Amino acid sequence: MKLIVITRPDFFPGEAEAITTLFYYGLEILHLRKPESDITEIESLLDKIPEEYHSRIVVHEHFQLVNRYHLKGIHLNRRNPHVPQDYKGHISCSCHSLEEVKQHKPSCNYVFLSPIFDSISKAGYSSAFTTNQLQEAHRQGIIDSRVMALGGLDSERMNDIKQFGFGGAVLLGDIWNHLGNDFIPHFLRLRQAAFTPIILSIAGSDCSGGAGIQADTKTISALGGYAATVITAITAQNTQGVQAVYPQTDETVRRQIESVMDDLPPHAVKIGMVHDANIVTAITDCLQIYRPLHVVYDPVMISTSGRRLMTEKTIQAICEKLFPLCTLITPNLHETALLTGNTINSINDMEEAAQTLAHRYGISVLVKGGHLEGNEMCDVLFHRENIYRYSVAKIESHNLHGTGCTLSSAIATQLAYGNSMEEAVRQAKQYVYQAINRGKNMQIGQGNGPLWHFF
Numbered sequence: 434m435k436l437i438v439i440t441r442p443d444f445f446p447g448e449a450e451a452i453t454t455l456f457y458y459g460l461e462i463l464h465l466r467k468p469e470s471d472i473t474e475i476e477s478l479l480d481k482i483p484e485e486y487h488s489r490i491v492v493h494e495h496f497q498l499v500n501r502y503h504l505k506g507i508h509l510n511r512r513n514p515h516v517p518q519d520y521k522g523h524i525s526c527s528c529h530s531l532e533e534v535k536q537h538k539p540s541c542n543y544v545f546l547s548p549i550f551d552s553i554s555k556a557g558y559s560s561a562f563t564t565n566q567l568q569e570a571h572r573q574g575i576i577d578s579r580v581m582a583l584g585g586l587d588s589e590r591m592n593d594i595k596q597f598g599f600g601g602a603v604l605l606g607d608i609w610n611h612l613g614n615d616f617i618p619h620f621l622r623l624r625q626a627a628f629t630p631i632i633l634s635i636a637g638s639d640c641s642g643g644a645g646i647q648a649d650t651k652t653i654s655a656l657g658g659y660a661a662t663v664i665t666a667i668t669a670q671n672t673q674g675v676q677a678v679y680p681q682t683d684e685t686v687r688r689q690i691e692s693v694m695d696d697l698p699p700h701a702v703k704i705g706m707v708h709d710a711n712i713v714t715a716i717t718d719c720l721q722i723y724r725p726l727h728v729v730y731d732p733v734m735i736s737t738s739g740r741r742l743m744t745e746k747t748i749q750a751i752c753e754k755l756f757p758l759c760t761l762i763t764p765n766l767h768e769t770a771l772l773t774g775n776t777i778n779s780i781n782d783m784e785e786a787a788q789t790l791a792h793r794y795g796i797s798v799l800v801k802g803g804h805l806e807g808n809e810m811c812d813v814l815f816h817r818e819n820i821y822r823y824s825v826a827k828i829e830s831h832n833l834h835g836t837g838c839t840l841s842s843a844i845a846t847q848l849a850y851g852n853s854m855e856e857a858v859r860q861a862k863q864y865v866y867q868a869i870n871r872g873k874n875m876q877i878g879q880g881n882g883p884l885w886h887f888f
Contacts, residue, residue: 434595434602434627435462435543435601435602435628436460436461436462436601436602436627437461437462437463437464437602437603437604438455438460438462438604438608439464439466439583439603439604439605440452440464440466440467441605442467442468442469443467444470444474444478449478450481451612451616452482452486453481453482453483453486454616454617455617456489456853457852457856458621459852459856460620462490462491463489463490463491464490464492464493464525464603465490465491465492465494466493468493468494470495472495472497475492475494479502487505488504488505489505490504490505491504491506491507491523491525493508493510493513496513496517497517505522506524506525507523508525508526509527509537509541511527523542524541525541525542525544525545526541527544527545527547527583528544528546528547529561531546531562534546534575534576535575538579538580543580543601544579544580544581545583545603546576546583546599547582547583547603548560548561548583548585549561549562549582549594549597550585550586551584551585552585552606553586553587553605553606553607554605554606555606558584560584560585567597571597577598577600580598580599581599581600581601582597582599582602582603583603583605585606586602586603586607587607587623588607588623588626591626591627592626594627602627604623607623608620608623624850625657628850629658629659630657630658630699631658631659631697631698631699631700632649632653632661632699632701632842632845633661633690633701633703633725634646634649634653634702634703634705635663635665635686635702635703635716636649636662636663636664636665636703636704636705637665637666637678637705637708638667638668639835640669640670640671641670641671641878641883643672643835643877643878643882644670644834644835644837644883645668645705645706645838646662646664646705648838648842648883648884648886649703649705649838649841649842650662651839651886651887652838652842652843652864654886655886656843656864657846661699662689663686663689663693664681664689665680665681665686665705665706665707666678666679666706667679667681672834672877672880672881672882672883673880678708680708682711683709683715686712686715686716687715687718690715690719691719694722694723698723698725700725700848700849701725701726701727701728701845701848702720702728702729702845703729703730703731703841704716704729704755705731705733705841706733707733707747707755708742708747709747710744710749710750713751713754713755714750716755717754717755717758720758721758727761727845727849728758728760728761729761729763729842729844730756730759730761730762730841731837731838731840731841732762733837734748734751734767734771735765735767735768748771752772756794757794759794759796760854761796761797761798761799761844761848762794762796762798762799763799763837763840763844764798764801765800765801765803765837766783766800766803766804769790772786773786773789777800780805783802783811783813784800784813784820786798787815787820788815797815797816797854798815799812799844800812800813808826809825809826810825811824812858812862816854816855817854819855821858823858823862825862825866828866828869828873830872830873831881832869832872832873832875832883832885833869833881834881835884836865836884839868839884839886840862843860843861843864844861846861868884868886868888869884871885871888872884
């Protein structure tokens with residue numbers, strides 16, 4: 434389900450910062466509703482919110498601001514019931530009966546239906562619908578993915594909203610009543626209760642369960658997402674090494690991707706083991722057709738020991754066809770050296786390499802520095818002309834099998850939740866750190882054991 438927040442009707446100190454923080458932590462849509470405002474007050478608030486988030490804001494008043502600030506769209510209500518002349522953008526509207534839903538839904542991107550439960554923000558604004566009415570409306574197709582529930586919603590009622598068939602939950606009183614230390618933790622609880630992102634992992638199968646598809650599925654599930662999978666190769670491997678690899682055909686990979694995309698389009702795609710140029714072509718063809726919003730690729734070209742895992746033809750196909758369709762790539766130091774042609778010996782080298790690859794392919798790049806000398810592990814992200822360092826103390830552990838798979842699928846999941854790239858990487862890094870720490874003393878297999886994903 435979508436998670437939508439409506440602003441308080443009044444202006445309050447720190448409001449722009451609070452809104453920005455919600456966006457930073459993955460809020461998809463904010464409705465800017467200030468019934469008594471004049472246009473200069475709305476402009477002042479918008480000016481304090483970073484431009485990168487303006488495309489997630491819908492206004493209830495002063496519709497002329499949409500084009501000026503490149504906002505998401507407009508919301509129609511009883512105060513402002515008409516679409517401006519020649520307006521062609523995003524439209525939503527408020528409905529207070531099922532008849533109004535049927536009337537307005539065809540001309541809107543989505544509609545609000547309220548009050549579903551007794552309002553939290555408006556005393557005396559009681560639920561207008563019985564459970565039976567809502568269930569019947571869903572059965573008839575009146576309530577569907579384009580109808581958003583409003584009124585009295587909190588985390589405990591999210592499952593009810595899902596059962597009634599609503600496409601989203603609209604929050605007002607509940608979210609703003611938690612301003613303070615619990616503001617973001619409460620929002621994250623609401624987000625997870627409302628939204629289950631679908632993440633597609635395209636990777637090889639590790640029968641021992643530590644890496645590949647199996648590690649991706651565990652990671653995505655642990656972070657509250659739904660994992661779909663496309664298997665590029667079946668491997669016979671365990672904690673002591675890889676004994677055999679059985680590649681899938683490009684047609685098999687293509688058909689798997691099409692089956693997933695046609696029925697449950699993912700919010701993000703994670704790509705791992707791609708060993709054949711024909712499979713690269715199959716994946717890129719599908720990405721160009723379906724255009725998923727986020728594509729995170731862990732280019733498994735060279736093992737952590739330095740052994741090359743791909744032919745030159747496959748690497749060339751990846752660079753020419755696959756990289757430009759990605760949102761983020763996550764090469765290790767060996768892979769970064771291969772791609773840039775330069776040896777990587779320091780964090781400065783990592784930063785230069787990340788920038789080089791980002792500019793070459795028009796994407797974001799996370800260079801993983803886990804094998805640099807020293808007691809600290811530092812990864813470097815180059816994103817939109819900014820460099821971010823993520824440093825943590827190294828954990829002494831022999832259980833590191835699947836670390837790269839876990840990190841890339843965690844980033845994909847965090848992006849699917851709507852987090853910014855910087856925040857998605859930060860949260861994914863925290864998750865991997867805890868998974869390594871919790872698994873360091875476990876004894877699974879006789880060699881390089883796995884992380885523990887379900888801490």
